Amino acid sequence: MTSTSTATRRVGKPRGAYAKTDEKRRVILDAALEVFAQSGYRAGSIRDIAERVGMSEAGLLHHFPNKSALLAAVLERRDVRGEQLVPIDDASIGRATIAGLLELASYNASTPGVVALYCTLSAEGTSPDHPAHEYFVRRYDWMREGLEKAFTVIQREGGLQPGVRPLSAAVRTVALMDGLQVQWLLDRDVLDMTEELRGFLRTIVSYEL
Template structure:
């Protein structure tokens, strides 16, 4: 598998936000095309790009809304007008990464079955082309382990959802092969996420020593094969 260079279109990203808002009205409402003007949505996406860079290079505590505002040519108050608070902007920034990944791959929801593992591998190859975004995610997820960090609940929910989706995928595929091992399924689901995060960190520290996409593909396929014997 080779690296992916696809840049998600704003329309594809907005379509996913629309789906999310329809399913569970909330934060995604600020991007709904039926409620927000197109130029406003474009400006909010621009702010998210700037926030990704600033939060990623400085961390949440040190980064300022003024720095983010200057990158997009608006005022501190302008950022607050769009997102309400620094905390809300942070949460939308980390959500945006996942939405952009789906949009870049032409998807609106996470795939199921073996395609889910392929999606995670594709994501790793895509990440190898955007170190700034990966660094931002690693910085924010690392900071979030502190009790008072505003993104802690988000990352808890994110990992829970991903583990659940992976476990459901394993159960579906195990049922097809007539095997089941709940302990292995739970361990494999957590291990895939741990491998992806750990390899990203190693790659950021020493990019010439780690091929992020290939190493991730090797690890995920090895974990999957440990639960699901390869088909003859």
């Protein structure tokens, strides 16, 4: 029978190891985000990322088996905050989803590296053989569908401008947000993403934003 002290030590060590592993993964993902944002996925290398975190390539690959897996983890991490701000999977609440878009635009303005990564990879991902291609296909389908549902709820509540179709509103909203991000990356003083999005949404919905 294992003694209490021995059992405690055995439980404690893995917890410490897991914490260190999680922290190391976080550091690697931060570095990968920077490299992919600056160089793109194809040009950004495992070696560049490993050097930024003071690791060997083999050491980095211990945490992520290959470059594609690393990219998937970076994109997943990027999505977490967005999903917290925009309740798109519960589009039945309609107006909260649209309000969340404005919060997301404000948040994005505080994370230029993440915005740059998204813009770079979404352009690269139009190629069918790119590792992020399916991710962006699914993401745009998900965003259009979620926002269409949200605008449909708003329409039922009488909050959509006359003649505006929910699907068209969803498509235009996504297009505007992505286009604003590119312009903002080129010159951050030329526009305020949140206010430009707010102004556009006011042409779609009939309530105060």
